[in-house]
Amino acid sequence: MAVETRYVTSGEVFVAYQISGQSAPDLLFAPGFVSHLEQAWENPDGARFLHGLGAFSRLIRFDKRGTGLSDRSVGIPHLDERIDDIRAVLDAAGSKRAFLFGISEGGPMSILFAATYPDRVAGLILFGTYACAVGASVPQDDLAAAERAVRESWGTGKSLPGFAPSIAGDPAAVQYFAKSERLSASPSDVINLLRMNREIDVRHILPAIRVPTLVVHRRDDVRVRSLAGRELAAGIANARYVELAGNDHIPWVQDQGLIVEEVRQFMGGAPDAVEIDRVLSTVLFTDIVDSTKRAVAVGDRQWRSTLEAHHAAVRSELQRYRGREVKTTGDGFLALFDGPARAVRCAQEIVRAVRPLDLEIRAGVHTGEIEMMGDDVGGIAVHIAARVAQRAHAGEVLASSTVKDLVAGAGLKFIEQGLAELKGLDEAVRLFSAVA
Structure with missing residues (x-):
């Protein structure tokens, strides 16, 4: 299925986005570390995951500034700019109120947006993510070693075991992941993102989340400790926590059907409106x-x-x-x-x-x-x-x-x-x- 890629300006930056699926309710998908809107459809598992979400929502996706089809070479993006990008994409899509689905690095920006603009958020879904990057990683990241690995092997797919170990032995998966790395970000962009991510800490604002929240985490996530997911759920009032078996960090690998079903039930059971004062x-x-x-x-x-x-x-x-x-x-x-x-x-x-x-x-x-x-x-x-x-x-x-x-x-x-x-x-x- 061909999905049109559109652009919206956020400040002076062009942000690429796509809309697929049904007419309502709106579900905005905030991607993880790096992404590429169009290439995501080339992966059968990824496409099935997106179709699954689109079966019960109007799915709005975007590439974060500095990655994918959005403007590159825009410096190190910070959370102010990232929530501006979410708002710009929602406005361009004509969405007054949407569920936010933040995975991995897309989690903190979704958290900040939900706390800042609760009137525009029907519910918050967090997968494999964290409030504070330091201490969340598995294993504890050595930033210098991570940067060295990017310089030496970015674009070859060698990072796949650190995201989806269950398919790391599949040559086709490695080839796809290598292409995804090259299309999604340059080595310099990745290094900038690594440095920025080390400083992310939104723990102080978790109590300010007033919208219905679902936190999903795989028990042995190879990238982000499940403890980070449990801490998120504990810090957000009335959040529901679901822990699944498995160690893949990417949601559409392994038991994607369980994740899609959790999201579907959550969106179907969320109240039409929450009074926010x-x-x-x-x-x-x-x-x-x-x-x-x-x-x-x-x-x-x-x-x-x-x-x-x-x-x-x-x-x-x-x-x-x-x-x-x-x-x-x-x-x-x-x-x-x-x-x-x-x-x-x-x-x-x-x-x-x-x-x-x-x-x-x-x-x-x-x-x-x-x-x-x-x-x-x-x-x-x-x-x-x-x-x-x-x-x-x-x-x-x-x-x-x-x-x-x-x-x-x-x-x-x-x-x-x-x-x-x-x-x-x-x-x-x-x-x-x-x-x-």
């Missing part, structure tokens, strides 16, 4: 340093003019980085972002933008659950961000460890500032200063 968001607080002292020194009229210029500069950067202004706090701002990397970069640009006004600001950034309260927001994440901002020095952007963990691959650099006791919190929070 809390979402994951990145909260930014800014504050002018020594504002009272400055106001006294220059007088009310001049200070009012300076504040107007400050507000204009801040709003310009918020618009540039897709931040949502919630309110001004006298001489500061409270804003929300759907991606932590954008929030940090926006804060850094605000620091620079107000210096020509002879102003210094401090900024605090934290990612967590917020409660929507009309035009205002509340929740512990808002309080944490405010407390973090209070700890920042003049000209400093201070971030929580949650933010730092979520911006892997974004090119941001941080200096650890240690643990801080924040008012109203039982546990200390590890803080990091974002380096300009």
